[in-house]
Amino acid sequence: MTTFWTLYRRELGSYFLSPIAYIVLFISALMLGLYLSFELSANMEFKHNSRAIIQMTSMNVVAIFLLFFQPALITMRTFSEEYKLGTIESLLTAPVREWEVVAAKFAGAWTFFMILWLPMLTNVVVVWAFSGNHMPPVWPLVGSTFLVYALLGAVFCSLGVLTSAMTRNQILAALTCFFLTFMLLFIGLVSVLYYDPLLRDIMGAFSPLLQIYNFSNGIVDTRPIVFYLSTTVLALFLALRLLQARRHRA
């Protein structure tokens, strides 16, 4: 376990050693904050309630845009850079197990992803503070919204780790991850194209967009939770196998 922590700390720390992390963090916070302030001022005539605030920040075009781009950008370097620099050789000749490396890289990326979504929480708190306690946060809703983001973040980050383990080319890793993220993110749209009730139900159960909507409204369904967790485990397992296969070929 100590090995995992050592690796995890380096992984997470490495994000903060490059300016890109701060830029992504800044842009994410800015976009989420700006969107909220536009939304609030544009809809002044409506009566906002505290439930709407978290839904407003979590389910909008800016949030979906960030959700689409962040994981690939965060994870593209995890393995690709190690392959390219050759540091994978010094890493794997230290007394570490391959699964510890994969788990630590994923955990580091996922933690950073969650840090990127902290502005969602600050939005809620800021509105609470500035409304003079008229809009206190509905904590269960905030919790379920963070839960769905944590789950989706896990799925997308694990796909990113997988695509990064495939190639030493970071751009290729990111593009492949974008493609997979896109497929998964917009899976629910299929139901709009083919108006088949059964298909719509199946797709809907897995559709991230629908699930963000449900979770932020307090509808916590176990089916997507199981689906997202098992997809994450599968992607990480494949990444592990790729890493092992690469050693046999190297």
Place this chain on the structure above:
Amino acid sequence: MIDVENLSKSYSGVQAVKDISFQVEPGEIVGFLGPNGAGKSTTMRILAGYLPPTDGRVSVAGYDVIDDSIEVRKRIGYMPENVPLYNEMRVGEYLSYRARLKHVPGAKVRDRVEEVTQLCGLEDVSRKIIGTLSKGYRQRVGLADSMVHEPDLLILDEPTIGLDPKQIRSVRELIKSLGKKHTILLSTHILPEVEMTCSRVLIIHKGRIEASDTPDNVMRAVRSGALRVEVKAPEKTAADRLGEVAGVEDVTVLGEKDGWCRLELFADRDHDIRDGVFELIKKENWALREMAPGRATLEEAFVELTQD
């Protein structure tokens, strides 16, 4: 310390290492030589537990590199070719990270990092970002990393490549001093370095071991002149008379200038022909300008052993 039995490695149909066997005893400094592409790095990577062998058995300190890979890796300090490092980290930070990764107990990390920093002469750069270091310093960071966990065995893949002569000398001194505590297997193309540091050389060529002996014996195994002499005598007479000395097998005339004749005498390994040659020169009353042992350098031995 190292026990390699019938090791083979092939990738995508090409056999990089063919059925090699060798042992390295504790405390030895072994030079691993061979032309580029001979299989040196592949063998070292297998020993370090990075690549799995296709066939054969490899054990380090009694542990199998496949079955007890973690145990083996705990006991090895491996420095890969070209020293891959995380460019964005600081030197001290990187060494502490590597120490923790290699199971150095938390309380000892600081001491160990300090010790290797001092040993490798990195005190001045320990706060610097690795990406800004010169090649020589990077090499030393790699070396410090390889021994931060006090491994029994150091495997160094071309530790002096790309260094200037002064840096090569300091790395060589360092390796020599490390040899007192660690067993070392190092590969290099700088042969005088091997002559000076290694107690044994392994020469590998086209995936096979061509020689495994002390540098002296390897050099002797290659046919070479035992003695070079320069005397004032007619070329033919000198060659004929010197050829008759007991133990001399062959004489080659290297050249003649102003009546001085330079010859190379060949003898079998067990015969010391120096006394006989000197007696003859005295008897013939030839003037003598030079008499020197002529032995093959390791470079000549290397070239001869790795010929196609």
